[in-house]
Amino acid sequence: MDNKILIVDDEESICEILKYNLELEGYSVTISSSAVNALQLNLQSFSLIILDIMMKDMDGYEFALRIKNDPRTEFMPIIFCSALSSEDSRVKGLNIGGDDYIVKPFRIREVMARVRSLLRRTQMVKSHESQNNAPTEDPDIHFKGLSINMKNKLCFIDEQPIKLTKTEFELLVFFLSNPNCIYTRKEIITNIWGRNDEVTERAIDTNITRLRKKIGEYGSYLITRLGYGYGFEEVSSK
Secondary structure (H helix, E strand, C coil): CCCEEEEECCCHHHHHHHHHHHHHCCCEEEEECCHHHHCCCCHHHCCEEEECCCCCCCCHHHHHHHHHCCCCCCCCCEEEEECCCCHHHHHHHHHHCCCEEEECCCCHHHHHHHHHHHHHHHHHHHHHHHCCCCHHHCCCEEECCEEEECCCCEEEECCEEECCCHHHHHHHHHHHHCCCCEECHHHHHHHHHCCCCCCCHHHHHHHHHHHHHHCHHHHHHEEEECCCEEEECCCCCC
């Protein structure tokens, strides 16, 4: 197994517990007790980052924002692991681009299961992309002037790039790939994150609101069906 995992946390005991159990499963693990120092590492070499939030020099939110704003690492999978247990904290972490959120104190078996699940999903995406490298098989998605380049994970409106977070990008791909269907919030969570109790329905609402704003005129096609959920209709609601 060649997956490399970076743990960014200033609690030594937490780091050692995670490192010991991850290495038992065959992962290569690097620990950094400082988010500032972690930024000096070759972050592109890692398959996953497990990230604390409350750290002295730079908190996990800021670290994650820097990761997501760097084109070289914007699609890096991140699991937040924090003692902050409020819904607002979880929503903020997921909105920044976190793929999962684990509350301390945690059960190590659950952490291992979530790590395996996230890496498995990431590997499935990479495998799918490698099978579609030929230009004639490029699975790009188009709707009028809105286009998505799946290979490079880019979104364009009238050939102008639109910056989306990983979650916003995956939501847009999901809706454009399944037009004229209404999905409940729970169905959306299952399709984007898998079975994840930490992702709240409020997080879906927040991400869709932000996505609507970013895609401009095409936001009117992303509809809300009160009492049911969301969908992408090919006829504008305006």
